Every structure is written in C-alpha cells, then in structure tokens.
Amino acid sequence: MNPLEVHDLHAYYGDFRALHGIDFRVAAGETVAVIGANGAGKSTLLRTITGLLPAPAGSVVFQGRPIGGLPPHAIVRLGIAMVPEGRCLFPSLSVEENLLIGAQFGCRGPWNLARIYRLFPALEEKRAMPATLLSGGQQQMTAIGRALMSNPRLLLCDEVSLGLAPLVVREIYAAMPLIKAEGAAVVVIEQDTGQAMRIADRLYCLQEGRVALEGAPRTFTPERVSLAYFGV
Amino acid sequence: MTEAMDAAPACRIECGSRASRLAGALVLLFLMAGASMPFWAEPASLRALAEFFYVLALAQMWNLLAGYGGMVSIGQQAFVGLGGYTLVVLGLHAGVNPFLAVPAGGIVAGLLALPAGCVLFRLRGAYFAIGTWVMAEVFRQVIANITAVGGGSGLSVTRAVATIPTWWRQSLTFWCALLLGGGATFLVYALLRSRYGLALTAVRDSEPASASLGVSVRKVKWFVYVISAVGCGMTGALIFITKLRISPDAAFSPDWSALMFFVVVIGGIGTIEGPIVGALLYFALREMLGGFGTWYLIALGILTVAVMLWAPKGIWGSLVSRYDLRLFPVQRRLRPVDDERDATPPAVITAAPCAGTLKA
Amino acid sequence: MEDWFNTLSQGLLLGGMYALFATGLSLSFGIMRLINVAHGDLIVLAAFAAIALVEPLAIGPIAALPIVMLLMAGFGYLLQRLFLNRTLGDDPLRPLLVTFGFSIIIQNVLLEVFSADMRGLDAGTIETASLPLGGDVAVGVYPLLVAATAVSVIGALQWLFYRTALGRTFRATSDDHRTAQLMGIDNRRVYALAMALASAVVAIAGVYLAIRTSVGPSDGPQRLLCAFEAVAIGGLGSLWGTLSGGMILGVAQAVGLKLDPGWGAVSGHLAFLLVVVLRPNGLFPKTRDR
Numbered sequence: 001m002n003p004l005e006v007h008d009l010h011a012y013y014g015d016f017r018a019l020h021g022i023d024f025r026v027a028a029g030e031t032v033a034v035i036g037a038n039g040a041g042k043s044t045l046l047r048t049i050t051g052l053l054p055a056p057a058g059s060v061v062f063q064g065r066p067i068g069g070l071p072p073h074a075i076v077r078l079g080i081a082m083v084p085e086g087r088c089l090f091p092s093l094s095v096e097e098n099l100l101i102g103a104q105f106g107c108r109g110p111w112n113l114a115r116i117y118r119l120f121p122a123l124e125e126k127r128a129m130p131a132t133l134l135s136g137g138q139q140q141m142t143a144i145g146r147a148l149m150s151n152p153r154l155l156l157c158d159e160v161s162l163g164l165a166p167l168v169v170r171e172i173y174a175a176m177p178l179i180k181a182e183g184a185a186v187v188v189i190e191q192d193t194g195q196a197m198r199i200a201d202r203l204y205c206l207q208e209g210r211v212a213l214e215g216a217p218r219t220f221t222p223e224r225v226s227l228a229y230f231g232v
Numbered sequence: 233m234t235e236a237m238d239a240a241p242a243c244r245i246e247c248g249s250r251a252s253r254l255a256g257a258l259v260l261l262f263l264m265a266g267a268s269m270p271f272w273a274e275p276a277s278l279r280a281l282a283e284f285f286y287v288l289a290l291a292q293m294w295n296l297l298a299g300y301g302g303m304v305s306i307g308q309q310a311f312v313g314l315g316g317y318t319l320v321v322l323g324l325h326a327g328v329n330p331f332l333a334v335p336a337g338g339i340v341a342g343l344l345a346l347p348a349g350c351v352l353f354r355l356r357g358a359y360f361a362i363g364t365w366v367m368a369e370v371f372r373q374v375i376a377n378i379t380a381v382g383g384g385s386g387l388s389v390t391r392a393v394a395t396i397p398t399w400w401r402q403s404l405t406f407w408c409a410l411l412l413g414g415g416a417t418f419l420v421y422a423l424l425r426s427r428y429g430l431a432l433t434a435v436r437d438s439e440p441a442s443a444s445l446g447v448s449v450r451k452v453k454w455f456v457y458v459i460s461a462v463g464c465g466m467t468g469a470l471i472f473i474t475k476l477r478i479s480p481d482a483a484f485s486p487d488w489s490a491l492m493f494f495v496v497v498i499g500g501i502g503t504i505e506g507p508i509v510g511a512l513l514y515f516a517l518r519e520m521l522g523g524f525g526t527w528y529l530i531a532l533g534i535l536t537v538a539v540m541l542w543a544p545k546g547i548w549g550s551l552v553s554r555y556d557l558r559l560f561p562v563q564r565r566l567r568p569v570d571d572e573r574d575a576t577p578p579a580v581i582t583a584a585p586c587a588g589t590l591k592a
Numbered sequence: 593m594e595d596w597f598n599t600l601s602q603g604l605l606l607g608g609m610y611a612l613f614a615t616g617l618s619l620s621f622g623i624m625r626l627i628n629v630a631h632g633d634l635i636v637l638a639a640f641a642a643i644a645l646v647e648p649l650a651i652g653p654i655a656a657l658p659i660v661m662l663l664m665a666g667f668g669y670l671l672q673r674l675f676l677n678r679t680l681g682d683d684p685l686r687p688l689l690v691t692f693g694f695s696i697i698i699q700n701v702l703l704e705v706f707s708a709d710m711r712g713l714d715a716g717t718i719e720t721a722s723l724p725l726g727g728d729v730a731v732g733v734y735p736l737l738v739a740a741t742a743v744s745v746i747g748a749l750q751w752l753f754y755r756t757a758l759g760r761t762f763r764a765t766s767d768d769h770r771t772a773q774l775m776g777i778d779n780r781r782v783y784a785l786a787m788a789l790a791s792a793v794v795a796i797a798g799v800y801l802a803i804r805t806s807v808g809p810s811d812g813p814q815r816l817l818c819a820f821e822a823v824a825i826g827g828l829g830s831l832w833g834t835l836s837g838g839m840i841l842g843v844a845q846a847v848g849l850k851l852d853p854g855w856g857a858v859s860g861h862l863a864f865l866l867v868v869v870l871r872p873n874g875l876f877p878k879t880r881d882r
Contacts, residue, residue, distance in 0.1 A: 050774060072773040081774075088771040090764045092829075092878070101764050104757060105776025150776065304685050306629070306692070351865055354872045357684045358627035362820045363868065369817060370861045377854040486813055490696060497689055526700040533696035540690045541678050 005061040018044040020209040031186045033200035040206040042189045051075040081152035085159045087143040089131040096127040102149030109151025116145040137168035157188045270403035282406045285413030291507035292416035293463035294492035299502035301456035302436035307364025311341040311461045313483035315468025323392030333469040341465020372484035386479025500546030594728045607842025608739030611835045612797040614822035616790035622829040623766045623786040629691040632816030633698040638798025639807045653713040661795040668791025672784040702809035710806035821864040827874025
C-alpha cells in the first residue's frame with residue numbers, strides 16, 4: 001500500500017481554481033520531487049495534503065485512510081510532517097524548543113534530539129538561541145529537524161533551498177539519504193530542476209495546476225522537462 | 233470581473249439602478265412629509281420620531297467610522313457628552329438659544345477631536361478601540377471636576393430650554409433630529425459616491441495597499457474621525473435638549489457606544505441602509521420588550537452576539553448578498569453602453585479583500 | 593516625606609491589584625490577540641460567584657477561592673470553545689463586538705440575580721491589620737498580600753510559559769497559529785485552555801477585589817479599563833511588563849489622588865495616554881502585534 005495516494009484533486013482559493021484534478025502518489029521509502037514554474041500549484045498541493053486548504057474527503061488517502069477534510073493538526077498527528085516554505089520557525093522559542101515542539105504531538109520512531117544534533121551538528125551549539133537569530137541555512141536545518149522530530153512516515157519539504165547559498169543547499173541535501181535511510185518517504189518541492197532530478201526517485205512536473213510530466217528522472221530528456229515546465 | 237471588461241469594451245461606470253432612483257424619490261417625498269409633521273402630528277409621535285432620527289444619526293456616524301473607515305471606536309460617547317456640555321455652557325451660562333448649541337456642539341466636538349486624534353492615531357486595532365474609551369473617560373472625569381457645569385452630579389438644563397414656547401421647542405427638536413438623521417445618512421451616501429469614498433473603502437480593506445497606491449491614509453482617517461466627532465457632538469447637544477438633565481455619567485456613558493454598535497451591527501455594518509434597518513428594529517424591540525428591564529438588555533446582548541457569530545453582515549448585509557438589492561448604491565458598476573437590458577448581472581467593483589492574502 | 597512614602601507604597605500595593613486584574617487579559621491578548629471587552633465583567637462575575645458560595649457553604653473567601661477558580665476556568669473554556677473561537681480571523685471587529693455583547697449579558701444577568709446592591713466579602717481582621725514600619729509609616733497587611741499574590745501568580749505563569757510543554761505550546765501558537773497546526777497543535781483547544789487559565793486568574797482578581805471593596809454588577813467596565821491600561825503600558829506578551837504596568841498605574845493614581853481627590857482616576861488614564869504616545873507598543877513588548 002502506498003503511504004500517500006492523491007486522486008483527482010481540485011483546490012480553490014476563493015473562486016480561483018489552483019489545482020485541476022491532480023493524481024499524485026508516493027510509494028514507501030520513495031523520494032519524490034515536484035517541480036514547476038511559480039504558480040503551477042506545487043505549494044497548493046502540499047497545503048491541500050496537510051489540510052491547510054480543504055480537500056474533498058476521498059481525494060487524499062494516507063496509509064489507506066482518507067484524510068481529506070480533516071484539520072491540519074489531526075493530519076499531522078497521523079504521521080505527515082511539513083517543512084513549510086520560508087521555514088516558519090517560532091521566533092519566541094529557542095532552537096531546541098522548536099525541535100521539541102515538533103516531537104510533542106508526533107509518533108514514536110528513530111528521531112530524537114540527539115540524532116537531530118548528529119544530523120545537523122551546527123545546531124547543537126546554538127540550541128539555546130532564539131531560532132530566528134540563526135543563519136538562513138541553520139534555520140532551514142532547524143525546520144527540517146523540527147519536522148523529523150515527529151517521526152513522520154511522510155516528510156513534505158516546501159522549497160528548502162529558497163534563498164540559501166549553493167554550498168548550504170548542498171549541505172542540507174547531503175542529509176537527505178540519511179533521512180531516507182530511516183524509512184520515511186520524502187516529497188521535495190524544488191525550484192532548481194537539476195537538484196530535483198539528482199535526488200528524486202520519481203519526478204512530477206506541474207503546470208498551471210495539472211500534472212504535465214511524471215516518471216523517473218533519468219528517462220527524461222532536458223527538452224521534455226523544459227516543455228513540461230514552461231509549456232512552450 | 234475581467235470577463236465583463238474583455239467582452240464589452242464599450243462600458244460605462246454607473247452608480248445607480250432603477251431601485252435606487254425610486255428609493256431616492258421616495259426618501260425625498262418622505263422627508264418633505266416629515267418636515268410638515270409638527271403641523272399635524274401628535275407630540276408623542278413627534279418625540280418618538282425625533283428619538284429615532286437622532287439614534288440614526290449616531291449610528292450612521294459610527295458606521296462611517298467603523299464600517300467604512302475601519303476605525304472601531306468604543307468612545308464616541310466622548311463627543312456625545314461634549315455636545316451635551318456645550319448646551320450647558322451656551323444655554324445656561326451664556327443664555328443663548330439652546331438650539332444654537334447643536335451646531336456649536338458639533339464645532340466643540342470637532343475641535344477636541346483634533347488633540348484626541350493626535351493621541352489615538354498612534355494606536356491600532358484593539359488598542360485604538362479601548363484607547364477611545366479611555367479618552368471618553370478622561371473627558372468625563374475632567375467635566376466631573378468642574379463645579380461650574382454641575383460637577384459629578386450634573387444639573388438640569390430645563391431653565392435654558394424652558395425659555396422657548398412648547399410648540400416651537402417640540403418642532404425645532406423634531407426638525408433638528410430629522411436634519412441630523414437624514415443629513416448623516418445623506419452625508420455618508422454623498423461621501424461614498426465622491427472620490428473620497430473609494431479612498432475610504434480602500435483604506436478600510438488594506439492600509440498598506442492603499443498607501444502604496446497613493447491614497448493618503450492619514451488624511452482619510454482624520455477626515456472621517458473628525459466628521460464622526462462633529463456628527464456625534466451635534467446629536468449630543470440635541471439629545472440633552474430633550475432629556476433636560478445632564479450628568480457626566482449619563483453624557484459620557486458607554487451605553488451610547490453600545491447603542492451605536494447594536495443598531496449598526498444588527499442592521500448591517502458598512503451599508504447605508506443597515507443603520508436604518510437596525511434603528512427600526514431597535515425601536516420595535518424596545519416597544520415590545522422594553523418593559524422587561526434587564527431581560528430586554530440581555531436579549532439585546534444575545535442578539536448582538538448571535539448576529540456577529542452567525543450573520544456578521546447584519547440583516548441588510550445578508551439581504552444584499554442574497555438579492556443584490558441596494559437602495560443607496562455606492563458601488564461603481566460596469567455596464568455595457570449599447571445594451572441597457574443586458575440580462576447578465578452587472579459586474580460590481582468593490583474593494584473586497586482579495587484571496588491573494590493567502591500565500592499560494 | 594513620610595507622607596509621600598505612604599502614597600508611594602499605597603500606589604504600589606494598588607498596582608498589585610491592577611496587575612491581578614490585568615494578568616488574565618494579558619494572557620488572552622498575548623496568546624490569541626483577543627481583546628476581551630467582557631474581561632472586567634468576568635472579574636465581577638467571579639466576585640459574585642464567591643459571594644454566592646461563601647454563605648451556603650459557610651466558608652471564608654480564601655477557602656472559596658479554589659472553587660471559584662475551577663468554576664471560572666470551566667466557564668472560560670466553554671466561552672472560548674463555543675463562541676470566541678468562531679470570531680478569530682482577520683476582522684478585529686468581530687471578537688470586539690461579541691465580547692461586548694457578553695459584557696452586556698453578564699452585567700444584566702448579575703443585575704437580575706443579585707440586584708444593583710453593592711456587596712463584598714468579609715475576610716476578617718486581615719482586611720484592617722497593618723504593619724508599622726516606624727514613624728508614621730505603615731503598610732496594610734491585606735494590600736501587601738494582594739501585591740505578593742500578584743507577584744507569585746505572575747511568577748508561576750512565567751514558569752509555566754518558559755519551563756513546561758504546555759507553555760511552549762502557548763508560545764508557539766501565539767507566534768504563528770498556522771505553523772503550530774502543522775506541528776499537530778490543535779490551536780482552538782490551545783485557545784480554550786488559555787482562556788481557562790486566564791479565567792482562573794480572573795477568579796483570583798475577583799475574590800481579592802470583593803474582599804477589598806464592595807462590588808456592583810455594573811463595575812466591570814471600569815475594571816476592564818484598568819486592566820487594559822496595565823497591559824498596554826507593560827507591552828504585549830510580557831507578564832512582568834503587565835505587573836510593572838499595573839504598578840505604574842497604581843502609583844499614578846495614588847499620586848493624583850494625593851494632589852486632588854477628584855483627579856485620582858484621571859491621572860491613571862493620563863499616565864496610560866502618555867506611555868502609548870511615547871511608546872505605542874508599551875514599555876516591555878515581547879510579542880509583535882499581528
């Protein structure tokens with residue numbers, strides 16, 4: 001059974017339809033990348049899966065259970081964690097408190113404070129600092145660590161490399177295999193198509209709220225990806 | 233909205249509709265009939281109608297401030313009270329005709345709104361709301377410390393009012409109330425149809441966005457705040473002509489704000505018709521339940537809570553969204569020029585908060 | 593000189609009372625950005641609840657306090673869960689007017705049940721006892737108890753906020769309720785818990801108020817203004833700020849009262865206006881207003 005099955009998903013912002021019947025699935029232990037231009041519906045897809053935007057009951061199924069229409073906190077407690085775009089750390093909490101709040105309503109599993117500090121050693125010496133005083137890269141590490149602390153079966157990462165230096169991005173993506181090794185399936189939204197194709201087992205390209213391309217990255221020619229990306 | 237623009241390049245922007253022109257004519261007729269009422273109506277009905285009109289005037293002023301200007305005040309009683317005490321000073325101490333206190337009360341309130349605004353405009357949202365209340369308290373306690381105007385226990389203004397023959401007193405009160413209620417309604421209407429109106433709703437919906445589009449947010453807010461103060465001040469002076477007795481507790485009572493909230497919220501905030509509907513309902517409820525004292529007030533409280541929770545647009549607002557009904561249209565509508573009888577409903581341009589505030 | 597010392601100490605001790613009024617409001621404002629216009633009426637409601645309990649149970653006011661705290665916490669939880677949670681959103685008008693409606697309801701229900709008479713609680717000799725400090729200087733035992741309670745309540749809340757998982761949850765929800773939901777936090781439940789906590793503190797304020805002075809059903813709005821001023825002077829989200837705000841307010845009133853008996857309350861309001869003109873975010877703001 002696939003952890004996540006999304007079938008014929010439509011999403012709206014008021015009268016504006018952002019997703020037109022998306023089919024999307026994530027298999028156990030798989031890393032899936034979602035690419036697409038701005039406004040293609042990538043973030044909307046994640047927002048709908050986590051319940052921040054309402055979804056029809058049957059269109060999102062997580063581990064065999066329909067979760068559409070559940071409130072975000074109930075969905076998250078089932079084992080989906082999200083690294084939100086722009087990191088959204090809690091400014092009045094320290095780094096360690098940010099990590100702990102991730103664990104508070106999470107599931108049992110391999111991740112704890114010690115292992116997060118082993119994954120991102122830079123965080124340990126700054127554990128008592130207010131989280132928003134960290135550098136962008138360290139903030140992103142905290143956000144990922146916070147999501148992992150809930151021991152998710154499915155980790156959703158929205159634009160983790162946004163606004164970060166290439167070296168820092170490489171450091172963050174170096175952690176991905178370790179995360180994968182613990183058994184969680186990962187969905188990554190990525191602006192950088194090259195980066196996405198390097199790490200993903202499977203790739204979705206969205207265009208104006210529809211899936212334009214889907215499959216294993218190595219089977220695509222650059223021309224095909226660019227056609228799906230830009231639609232021209 | 234964009235479809236209408238694309239499909240019909242020959243459009244004109246129009247504010248009215250057939251219903252609204254009819255309503256305008258009716259209102260005019262009604263006002264003329266009203267003006268002649270003192271010559272044929274019972275004093276009791278004159279008094280009741282006068283009260284209706286000054287409640288309407290207060291409600292329209294609060295509606296302008298909160299519903300259109302986005303400034304939620306719990307302190308408009310400051311200006312009602314100042315108007316009332318202008319009556320004390322002019323009528324009792326200077327010995328002039330008490331009805332002159334009506335315009336004078338407006339001026340005094342408007343002038344004192346300037347220093348009050350300087351302080352309050354540094355506050356935002358809920359801070360502003362409670363700040364206005366504190367300001368009203370300051371006025372109340374300062375007045376309560378001035379023995380010349382009766383101190384804390386207040387005084388009677390009968391001596392000033394009694395100089396005017398009864399018929400004239402009743403008629404002038406009624407005409408002033410009619411002028412204030414009708415005038416406040418017309419003022420809000422005219423203001424919203426003017427260029428200021430667009431700026432006003434833009435500021436209410438998003439201050440930063442309108443500032444970036446060149447609307448002087450400060451100027452618009454000041455304008456509305458002072459106008460509302462003047463309106464409440466004039467009405468306050470008239471109210472205490474009818475009440476004959478004034479005290480700081482009565483003049484600066486938060487109950488005035490409660491009255492304004494109730495009428496505007498129940499009727500429909502941010503609509504011109506709403507306060508009229510709300511005032512009618514308020515008087516109807518008072519007729520039916522006023523004898524029950526506290527239970528009546530409890531019912532008003534429950535009604536306010538219920539409307540705010542389940543029909544936040546109020547009675548009129550809910551009707552409008554269901555039937556697209558507007559008697560005092562202040563929206564700009566796009567209509568194709570060549571086909572007046574176009575069956576499709578006209579696009580309505582309103583400055584509704586856009587869904588774009590959600591990050592896609 | 594001793595005269596002024598007495599004035600100052602009276603002001604500080606009065607400030608303790610104001611701080612107690614304000615702490616509940618500071619909690620609900622800090623966590624939910626909710627200005628509860630019925631806050632003062634909740635204080636009065638708690639006072640009357642204690643008055644109603646003391647006689648039939650034949651207990652003293654301090655023994656009634658835990659019961660009143662429990663009752664008020666339950667009331668606050670339900671109020672938030674059933675009504676106030678529905679008003680949260682971008683429109684500041686709705687919570688303001690809904691709580692205003694509750695203010696009218698509570699006032700008039702109290703009026704109907706208890707009549708307009710002023711009533712108080714009798715705590716025995718503690719009310720009038722005083723500690724002489726030499727010369728003409730003396731401090732009342734009861735005001736001292738109030739001030740000590742205010743400091744310990746705020747100390748306890750501070751501990752809860754910064755040392756416990758529940759406090760962490762409160763702070764995270766206050767920072768960003770959307771992201772908090774992505775952490776599995778049910779923000780509506782957190783808000784209801786926060787309101788329950790705030791209402792328990794309101795119960796302390798109400799009982800202490802009724803011991804100090806007689807209370808009438810329509811006293812709520814004045815209590816709200818004091819509480820709000822203390823919160824605004826102290827700054828959003830800072831509990832120690834709220835305590836200092838209460839103290840500043842108390843001292844300003846005591847000094848004004850000493851200069852002229854009619855100007856006590858006004859000088860408190862003027863102190864508030866002065867602070868917000870100079871520092872619109874208060875003296876020690878911790879949380880940014882959204």
